[in-house]
Structures are given as structure tokens and as C-alpha cells.
Amino acid sequence: MKLTIRKDELNDAIQHVSKATSPRPTIPILGGIKFDATHQGVTLTASDADISIQSFIPVEDGDLVIAKVDKPGSVVLPSKFFVEIVKKLPSDEIEIEVREHHQTMIRSGSSDIQMLGLDPEEFPVLPTIEESESITVPGDLLKSMIRQTVFAASTSEQTPILTGVLWNLHEGELKFVSTDRHRLASRVAPVDCDPSYRFSNIVISGKTLVELSRLVPDENCKVDIVVADNQVLFKMNQVLFYSRILDGTYPDTSKIIPKEFQTELVLHTKKLMDAIDRAYLMSREEKTNIVRLATQDDGLIEISSSSTELGRVTEHLEVKQLTGEPLRIAFNSKYMLDALKVIDSEYLFIGFRGAMSPIIIKPTDHDNSLHLILPYRTTG
């Protein structure tokens, strides 16, 4: 392999794929980035147990010559050092030449780097995915759907399936659900696909979705998603992102979501969030994060928390709408804040069925998301 390539484009591609290299690889080859150079361009691939990322750099982009491949070929280069050195090279052009035993010479301006490359034949093969059906989602929509659900996924490996986000597709609507048994977040959106196409119980690791989210460009961009037996492939511009599907059956959460409430509140999202944030600061000192919410006779609600060592925070909040019975309830304020932060509606609805039943939080502008938090059973 012998080629000359522009530093900026190589650096971008490396930054993309390096997200899939293991920081502490079980075998050295998994700590590397694979280069495949042809006369069409250079393909970079990195892979760990859960995800694989591939980025293609074409030799030309319009009038701009990005790479010149003198001799096609392949090599695997250790990722950590390579990722850092490329952006620091002195010239805008980088020459890469692979010699015997995968020994690789990298030249740029006054820098000469000799790297001990690894055998590309030993690099794991990417999963084969048959592209029968696919769905297409705007990049920014996919990013918000991830942001609005992934925080509620479990971080405990005791129940691996709950560390993922559940994806279901039904009648052209894609639905994400996540829960850690204490709270639940869900988000639904229409997507571009064959209306008869459907899937269920596709569970993708929360961590993987956060990585994917970072790779999706902020500008207008469409993501094509192909769901196969045990892999999902995300296609964006020149980048392919493969994720493993988590094994197991996701619990049925539809039955725990109450539809009718004893008390219903409509509140200003930002004001509620700020009040709970202040109460959270005090509750955090007690490690429990317990904050109490109570309706008052004057139509306000009171939000409060206390700490034996520090004191007490009491907040009063106006209510836009209050129907049903008086209420006193306690909950984990951190969970409540997580949900409030992703609600993109000026006012929100909170429904309660009593001090022991799940709390439901929804935007008032639309019906595309729902949050559930289990209350604390407290005395007094």
C-alpha cells in the first residue's frame, strides 16, 4: 500500500472510526484501525465487541483531490497513537507507505514516523447485512429521540437487556422505550419506510446509541437504518455504523402506564424544573434525592426537601390547571429533573393516581413522548 492523503479528511475519518476501538483491547488487533486503499478511495474500519464503524474517503470530492493511491493495499495501525499524531503532523499532506511485515512509513513535512503495523487478514470481518428493508430518519430527529430516552436506560449490568433502548416499528411509527425499573422514558415519531414494514423487540445498547448520536452530523442529514437478525446498520454519508442487538426479551411496559388519574396538573416546564433543581441541591446532601410535592388549598403547589444537617428548601409554584384530589407525594428529584430536561414544550402535564402509583409526565404541545417515575413510599 502506498498513498498520499490530505490531513484534514484523514483526520475526520479517523476521529469517526476510532470511537469503535477498544481502549484496552483483549487482542492487539482490536486496538487498531484497518486501512483498505483502492484506486477509488481509502476505507477505514474499527471494531469492538459491540460496534463497528467504517468511513470511506473518496480519492476526489468534486474538483478537490483528497487522496492519490499509488499502490492499493491494506494495513492495521494501532489506533491510540495514530489518532493523536495525525492531527499534529506538520504538513497538510501525509504519505503512507506499507513495507514488508506491515511496517508502515508515515511522512509529513519534516516528520518521519515508522509504525509497526498489524496483519489486516487478522482484523474481524464486518457483519453481512442483507438490505431488504430499511427506514430513513432525519439525523436531528434520531439524535433527539436518543437524547429523550437514553438517560432512563439502566446502567447496571445485572439486567443487561435494560441497559438498552427498545425499538419498535409499527405502521410507519418508530417508538423508543427505556426503563431502569424506577422510571421510564418513551418517544415516538413517524419515519420514512414501507408502511407494511414492522419490527419489534430490537434492543440497542444505550452507550452505543450515545456514540451513534455523536457521529450523526448536526446539519441536514438522513440516516438509513437496516435491521438484520442480530445487527443494526446505520448509514450516514460516508460513514457506516454497525451495532449489535442485545440478546433477550424486553419486558412489556405497556401495562404499568396508567391512563386515568386522581390528580392532574398543568405546570410551566422551566419554572417547575428550576424549583425542583433547588430542592434537589438540598436533597442531594441526604443522598436520597427525595423531594416532596403537595397541592395547597390556595391553588399553588409546594415543592420541598430537607436535610438534617443543612436545613430545608421550600418552593411555591403557580399551577396553570389543577383537577382532582389534593395530593402529597415524594419522588427522586434527579429522575424528575432528567425527564423535565428533555421535555420540549412550554407547559407539561403531570398525572398522579395517588402517593404509591406511577407519576406520568407528558408535554402538552404534542403526544410524542411520555415519562414515568415511581414515587418514594415515605412517611408523613
Add this chain to the structure above:
Amino acid sequence: MKLTIRKDELNDAIQHVSKATSPRPTIPILGGIKFDATHQGVTLTASDADISIQSFIPVEDGDLVIAKVDKPGSVVLPSKFFVEIVKKLPSDEIEIEVREHHQTMIRSGSSDIQMLGLDPEEFPVLPTIEESESITVPGDLLKSMIRQTVFAASTSEQTPILTGVLWNLHEGELKFVSTDRHRLASRVAPVDCDPSYRFSNIVISGKTLVELSRLVPDENCKVDIVVADNQVLFKMNQVLFYSRILDGTYPDTSKIIPKEFQTELVLHTKKLMDAIDRAYLMSREEKTNIVRLATQDDGLIEISSSSTELGRVTEHLEVKQLTGEPLRIAFNSKYMLDALKVIDSEYLFIGFRGAMSPIIIKPTDHDNSLHLILPYRTTG
């Protein structure tokens, strides 16, 4: 104590003094901020074993009413929670009222906070400093003097005196020196003071100087410095900063600095830094940070490093001036980078007395700073 105060000014003062509260105080009172309210203004004080910071908020600043003190008095409030809650309070004005047993009510808009205050009589008394003599240093100069020396102070508590920076004043020149036995940094500058005033062996903790540096405003500001028996007081606008002087005698470093060299180089600071930075990336993989520098027959110098697992980086650099004997030397590239980063001159001078003697690095534009690095004794 009862007062009303503007949130922004209170928040600024709290941010200043809270740097001196211990995150894990040995006694609870040291985790607090002391409030002293008079009809002139509010004084905030925080203190740990090494430093004390005091900030004064006047009741008025020109036409602007900042505080209204209804009832003078004092209280100590736990810092950690207080620091975070103040900036999150809903109104621009905050009312603070101390009741029996130091119980403190804080009201702002719809927020009511009750804090368990502590007895101000138990708060440590600030050191008394007689202001016989003082020196005056522009804030930005003091900040650069700290930045250009503090990195070379030791981080090991085995020799506590070396964790400090040595200050000497002689004939109106203030000199900072720091060393961790492997490298040394020094910086000298003329300061505003009585030319007959002098002091020596004043050693101030490097960590303390970094904290001080953060407090010095970026805009035009003068810092008055008063050196007493075992304390130094820094006075800036409304902020007083007290630092303990480290016990012990700082080693005499003047004799280890060579004045004559076998090889002298003048190099472009930025180009040398970039080349060593690339070599450092490879050397870091070996944990030793060893980088080699060698003069070549063609007038260039070669900078190189190698790792048994990764390969080798070789850099060639033009020399602006080279006099003396050919040279091969190895050094800790991290130490070299630390020194190069703070040299504010386009070209620098490096002097060598051979592979075993200290390396001297100086700016070429002026004579106010000097860096020394001990070489590695390597084979080959």
C-alpha cells in the same frame, strides 16, 4: 443579622472566597463561609489550613444600591450548598435573616430556604499582618510569573519545601524559582517598591499560587503584596488573600546553573515545541518520555523517540544558530514541553555542557526567565 443583597454581587463574592473552604473540613466550621454585616457592607470570609480569602461587598457602588443592612450581625453558613443555591435563586434580590441559634432564613422570589448556620465566634481569626512595607505588581504580570514557574514545583509531599515557589526580592527585582530536583524554572521582574526593601527565602505553596492566580482579575489590576513573618497578604480591589509561608529553607540552586556551554543552539520556539510534542506522543507509550536530540553534519538537528511496540518518530529541524561541539543528548520530553509552553519569545536559546550536564533553555528576546532540565543518562 438581617439584610437584602443583590444576587450577582453576592454570587461573585461567594465564588471568590469559597476557594478557601475545605471540601472535606476536619471541623464543620471550616466548611463554612462567615458573613459579617455592618452598615458599610458585608464581609465574607473563608479559611482552610493554608489560605484565607476575604471579600467585601459595599452597600453602595456609586449610584447602585447593592445591599441594605437592616440589622448588623454575623453568621457562618455551610459553603458547598450555599455556593450552588445562590446562583440558582429565582429573584435578583436575596433576603438573609439570622434568627435564634444561628438559624438563617434565605428568601428570594418564590424560594424559602432555611439553613442551620454555625456560630461565627468559632470561626478562625484571620492572621494579623503589620503593613510596614509592601510591593505592588500588575495583576497580569503576577499571573505570568506564576504560570511560568509553578509547573516545575514538586508535587511530592516528601520534600514539602519543594512543593512551593521561592520568592526573593532584591534591589526592586522580584524573583521566582521552583524546582522538583529534575528541572528548574525561574522568572524575574522589576516591581514597584522601596528600592531598599528586600526579603529572601519566602516560599509559597504552588497550589496556593494557582488559586491566587485564578482570583486575580484579567483586566488592569494592581496587587499589593505584604510579606510578614509566616504569612503573605495579597490585596486586590475588594479581595484579600492570605497565604501561609512554607516552613524550611529552600535549597540554593544558583550553583547548579551552568554559565558556559559546549554546544549552543538557537531554535524556533514553536517549531521545536511541535516536533518534541510529536516525539513525546511516541515516548509516552514507553512511560519514560525519553526523547533524543542530536546535531547533524548538515546543520539540522534530529529529534527522535521510539517505542518497542509502536515504532519510531524522527523529526528534523532547522537551526537558526549552532555553535560548539556536536551533541547527542536524551531528556524527559514532558519537562521540555512544560518549559517551551511558557517561553514567550519567537526564538529560544538552548545551552548544553555535554550529555550528562543540565540543559539550559532561555528566551532570546529578554533575560527574565531561565529553565533547566537534567538530561537522562542513556546508552547509545
